[in-house]
Amino acid sequence: MFPLGDFHFEEPSTRHEIISSWLETVERENGYIIFLGDLFDIAFFEDISAQQEVGLPLTSAVKTMAKFLDRYKDRIVAVVEGNHDQRIRKRVGLDLLGVLCEERGIPYARGQAGIIIRLGKGRNQKAVSYSFAITHGFGGGRTKGAKAQMRFWIASVWEQIDAVLVGHIHEPAIDMWTRLEIDPRNEVIRTREILLISVPGALGYAEYAQKKSYPPPSYRLPALTLSGREKHIEVSLI
Template sequence: MLIKPISIKINADKAYLIPIGDVHLGSKNSDLKKLLGYVEWVRNTKYSYVFLMGDIFDVATRESESSPFEQEMGINEAMNTMTNIIKPIRKKIIGCISGNHERRLRKYAGLDLLETWCRTNNITYCEDSCVISFDIRSINYVFFAHHTMGGGQTIGGKLNRVAKLVTVFSGADCYLGGHNHSKALGEDAIYYYNHSTGKVDSKRIMYVDCGSFYAYDNSYAEAAALPPSHTGAPRIRMSGTKKDLHISF
C-alpha cells in the first residue's frame, strides 16, 4: 500500500472512475473487444480515469488452472499488447495494484511483472492495495482498492470479501475488489461522531465487485463448473455539486 494516497483534484461538475481488472491478457479467453470499447469511452469522456485492479496478465504456469500450452500469447507479447491498448488513455490511468496471477511470478522467480510494466508505462504501482482520494471541487471521495483473495460462488459470498476490506482500511466511501470476475454492488450506512459539528452523523459506504474481461466459454471457470458472468467493469460517477456516488454496470 502507498503510505501517501493517490490524490486527484478536479474542478468540474462530475468525474468518473473506471476500475478495470481481471483482463487475463495472454489467455485465449481475454475479451479484448470489450476492453477496447472501455478504452474508447475513457478516451472520449472528459474527467474520466482508470484504476487497474490486478490480474491484468494471465501468467499461466504448469501448476495453474490455465495451461501455458493453451495461451494465446506469451508474457512479453502480452505486456507489449497491453501497452498498445492503453496508449490512448495512459495519462488517465492513475494507478495499478497486483493480482494473484501476477503473484505467481513473484512466488516462483521474485519478479513483479506489473511493477515492471507500470514503470515502463509511467503508471503509479501500488503493489497489493491502494487508497485513492478524489476532490471534485470541494467534495472529497475516498476509495480503497484491493484485488482480494479466496473463494465464493454466490454473489453474496463474493461481495462479502469486498465488504471485509473495511477491517483493513477505515474511512473510505467506496471499497473496490476484483478477483471473482463478478459485477456487484452493496452498501452500508454507519454512524460516526462529527468533530466539526459535535453531532452524530451517518455515512454511506459502498462495496463494488469490479467484474472482469475474461470470457466464460471453454475457460477453466467453465471446466470447474463455476458460475458464468458477463464481462465488463463498473462506471463510478462522482458528483461535484453534492456528495453523491453513482455506480452503473
C-alpha cells in the same frame, strides 16, 4: 471513473473485443481508470498444458500491455497487483506489472492502496474530496454470498472511505454499507454510506468455470460519476 481489472491478457478464453469495448467507453466518456489487477494471466510454470494453450505468448502480451499503458497512462489513477500478476514475481523475482507502471509514472501498489481525489468547488469554495480503498481481492467466490463477504471484509479494515473497489471474483456488482460515525467537533452522530464495488473480468466461459459450474460471466462495467459541487457519487452498471 471506471474501475477495470482481470483482463488475463494471455488466457485462451479472454475476449479481447470486450476489453476494447470497455476502453472505448472510457474514451467516449472522457473517463479515468483504476486497474484492480490480473492484467496478465501468467500460466503456472509447472502446468505444461497451460503453457502450451496460452492464447497469446507472454512476450507478445507484455509488448501489447506496454503499448496499452502508454496510450492510457494519463487516464490511469492507480494500478494494483493481482494474484496472477504475482505469480511471476514469486517464481523469478520480477514484478513485471510494477516495472511497466514505474517506467510510465503510474502509481502502483502490491497490496491495498488508498486514493484521494479532489475536484470542483463545493459550497465552501473548496475542492470536493473523495477517498477510495482499492485492492485486487481474494477467495474463490462461488456463491453470491461469498463474493459479497469479500467486498465487506475489505471495507471493514478501512475508515473514512467513500468506496471500496475490488476485482478477482469477475463479477460486476454494487453493494452499499452504512456505518455510524461520531463527529466530536460538532457533537453529532452521522451516517456514512460506503459503496462496495467489484468489476467483471474479460474471460469468456472458461473451461475451469464450466467444470466448477460457475455461471457464465457478465461484462457490465461499473461507472462512477463524482460531483464537483457536493459530495455525491452516482454509480451504475453500463
